[in-house]
Amino acid sequence: LAAFYARLEAVISGRTVDVLAYEAPFVGRFPAAARSLYHYEAVILLFANRFGIPCVSRMPSDVKKSIGKGNASKEEVIAAMRELGHNPADEHQADAMALLLMIQGDIMSHEEVSA
Numbered sequence: 001l002a003a004f005y006a007r008l009e010a011v012i013s014g015r016t017v018d019v020l021a022y023e024a025p026f027v028g029r030f031p032a033a034a035r036s037l038y039h040y041e042a043v044i045l046l047f048a049n050r051f052g053i054p055c056v057s058r059m060p061s062d063v064k065k066s067i068g069k070g071n072a073s074k075e076e077v078i079a080a081m082r083e084l085g086h087n088p089a090d091e092h093q094a095d096a097m098a099l100l101l102m103i104q105g106d107i108m109s110h111e112e113v114s115a
Contacts (some may be wrong), residue, residue: 001043005047007050008047017053018054019054019055019056020048020053021099022041022060023059023095023099025038056103060095063102064098066105067080067101074095076093077094081094
């Protein structure tokens with residue numbers, strides 16, 4: 001967890017960060033794995049609080065709904081991002097792009113982002 005925190009520091013070093021967004025942990029069929037994800041979420045929240053960065057999370061299904069379908073496959077998310085003119089290298093970048101677009105839309109519509 002300390003290495004993850006250090007990586008977050010390295011990523012934002014020298015940058016202005018308006019908001020820190022992440023997909024909320026999803027328990028699903030693997031509750032034991034969720035425990036680790038919640039630890040990482042705690043690190044994200046601690047990090048954001050320490051640096052005064054507003055922080056927001058969204059459920060993976062909500063991010064997928066924002067592109068049109070809550071149960072979209074990874075390929076469908078990639079295709080949706082490409083249709084919008086983005087070029088994700090993989091499904092992780094596509095998810096991050098979809099999350100960014102969703103959060104930008106929330107901010108534009110004045111939905112509250114917590115600090």
